[in-house]
Amino acid sequence: MLTANELKLAAARKALEFVPDDAVIGIGTGSTVNLFIDELAAIKGRIKGVVSSSEASTVRLKAHHIPVYDLNTIDEMPIYVDGADEVNHYLHMIKGGGGALTREKIVAAAAQEFICIADESKYVDVLGKFPLPIEVIPMARSYVARELVKLGGHPEMRHDFLTDNGNIILDVHDLAIAKPVEMEERINQLPGVVTCGLFARRRADVLVLARQGGVEVLR
Numbered sequence: 185m186l187t188a189n190e191l192k193l194a195a196a197r198k199a200l201e202f203v204p205d206d207a208v209i210g211i212g213t214g215s216t217v218n219l220f221i222d223e224l225a226a227i228k229g230r231i232k233g234v235v236s237s238s239e240a241s242t243v244r245l246k247a248h249h250i251p252v253y254d255l256n257t258i259d260e261m262p263i264y265v266d267g268a269d270e271v272n273h274y275l276h277m278i279k280g281g282g283g284a285l286t287r288e289k290i291v292a293a294a295a296q297e298f299i300c301i302a303d304e305s306k307y308v309d310v311l312g313k314f315p316l317p318i319e320v321i322p323m324a325r326s327y328v329a330r331e332l333v334k335l336g337g338h339p340e341m342r343h344d345f346l347t348d349n350g351n352i353i354l355d356v357h358d359l360a361i362a363k364p365v366e367m368e369e370r371i372n373q374l375p376g377v378v379t380c381g382l383f384a385r386r387r388a389d390v391l392v393l394a395r396q397g398g399v400e401v402l403r
């Protein structure tokens with residue numbers, strides 16, 4: 185029986201097969217991505233460098249002497265590799281457990297292909313058991329929280345936490361996310377919301393899913 189960490193590592197290793205030569209690739213944030221960064225270090229001579237989605241990933245990339253580029257200097261990014269907190273069968277995701285959702289969404293949007301790496305515990309029928317993270321401008325906290333209650337959720341402020349952009353996170357419990365694209369658009373329209381952790385409009389293109397029986401590649 186493989187541990188969760190061993191499954192994450194298996195997904196990270198498999199994802200190396202998607203890394204093109206001589207390219208700048210996008211990199212997400214989190215424990216699965218950390219393993220991917222460590223694996224990437226072994227083949228860093230093959231790539232030009234990386235656009236990072238968080239200060240935490242940047243620190244790890246720099247520790248491996250992998251060149252980190254500013255997104256504004258990059259015209260083309262063939263792939264973006266990131267984990268997820270939940271991913272459904274349509275490859276819609278909940279992300280932001282580590283609070284990096286906004287920069288992740290920006291870097292993912294600039295990439296041609298989103299490669300999601302995950303262990304089987306993340307693969308769900310319906311999104312929403314994992315509380316949905318929402319990045320909010322601090323002065324809008326109460327207003328946005330009241331609107332989220334109207335949508336049927338129970339928002340909870342993430343204590344002692346600010347995002348890399350200096351904003352707060354509301355984690356929304358008990359949201360029934362039957363229609364992820366509509367829910368993403370609805371929440372993102374609320375004034376004060378920077379973005380929500382639903383990645384449905386820009387879903388994953390490929391899911392590298394590590395299961396006890398082996399690693400599957402789903403599209």
Ligand SMILES: O=C[C@H](O)[C@H](O)[C@H](O)COP(=O)(O)O
Pocket residue numbers: 212213214215216217266267268269278279280281282283284285288
């Ligand atoms: O903000 C964090 C990111 O969205 C992560 O991709 C997500 O939380 C998954 O992280 P992990 O690989 O640690 O489960």
